[in-house]
Amino acid sequence: MEPIRETLKRVVNAPAFSERYNAMRQEVLEHPGVQHFLDEHSSEIDKSIVDKGMGKLYEYIDQSHDCNKCPNLGACINHLKGFEPNLVLERGNIGISYTPCRLKNEHDNKRRASSLIHSMYMPKEVMEATLSGFELDASRVEAFNAVDSFLDATKGPGELPEKGIYLYGKFGIGKSYLLSAVANALAEKNIKSVLVFVPEFMREMKQAIGDQTLQEKVNYVKKADVLMLDDIGAEAMSSWTRDEVLGTILHYRMAEKLPTFMTSNFSYSELQHHLTYSQRGEKEDLKAARVMERIRALTTPVKLDGRNRRI
Structure with missing residues (x-):
């Protein structure tokens, strides 16, 4: 039976996987939010940090920003409903923090006002x-x-x-x-x-x-x-x-x-x-x-x- 490490190596090195990964990487790096983050931290981030944090970067671009993909709070697509992702640099690694989105703030303000x-x-x-x-x-x-x-x-x-x-x-x-x-x-x-x-x-x-x-x-x-x-x-x-x-x-x-x-x-x-x-x-x-x-x-x-x- 082939060791799992060898199987993964073979899959990763396959041309189709490599093409999809490169396309995904290009999509991530061309995202305005990612570009802004990398520019802000250009003196702290190198290629190895970007490669290591590619999963977090993709998680970031896959969500709604300023509620641009959400018709309302109930239909929020983000991992944390009502919160939008923000890229952060934590001890040399790329991470994500979440803050209340515009729709959630509006909703909370209305609830506070009605009270x-x-x-x-x-x-x-x-x-x-x-x-x-x-x-x-x-x-x-x-x-x-x-x-x-x-x-x-x-x-x-x-x-x-x-x-x-x-x-x-x-x-x-x-x-x-x-x-x-x-x-x-x-x-x-x-x-x-x-x-x-x-x-x-x-x-x-x-x-x-x-x-x-x-x-x-x-x-x-x-x-x-x-x-x-x-x-x-x-x-x-x-x-x-x-x-x-x-x-x-x-x-x-x-x-x-x-x-x-x-x-x-x-x-x-x-x-x-x-x-x-x-x-x-x-x-x-x-x-x-x-x-x-x-x-x-x-x-x-x-x-x-x-x-x-x-x-």
Whole structure:
């Protein structure tokens, strides 16, 4: 039986194997990344080191670089999914180190950003909103510019404008979408937002009395870095929810100068009328005016117009 060493020698010396090896070697050495690496270490690397490290060099060129062979993170072809190879010289030998790729960094940034947004009863599709996805026309420019100005003035956590925006307009024109797009843009600046769908939140507050979590939930909302109250005025407002819940939240945020956003189908004057009458039909002008005073102090009214995008 022929010794294994002799068999390997015969295979390696075969013309076909030699041709394939030379073609592979040429492909490796012509790769821009390999050439750059060899140029950087020209004083440390000789032919013997290159020959010895040919396997590592081929492993390097066979993978994706800057995600050029990967349509998305899930379809990453690299040996370590989400990591791209980098050639290194280790104790006179060519090796490979791996660092997170562009797609993985984008994915991780999105996950980190989403963790900065706490949604309370907001639809999932709205929570994925982006400013680039906001359809812009003449009737929507004012609202977009107001949002853009707020974001431009926001430098980072603890460096936010004191006043938010009160977006109002008819049903289905994209107020909630724009609110969520702002939250996502703020998350990219490492700023946490709490988005609250007001009608459901008010129902939750009534239930919270029974399970003794009312104060905890009110405190969480009122102390948010940025609070976004969606669809205020759509709820059946009682004197208690208006004064003890909404009024408490708004008073705290006004005193602490914390930015607050709101959306509503009502203008300021229409909302004040809505807040004036309780579920029992009681007219309470002074209490409604007190809540509206806080809303005016916290927000700048901006009308959003356009077609109903839910049809």
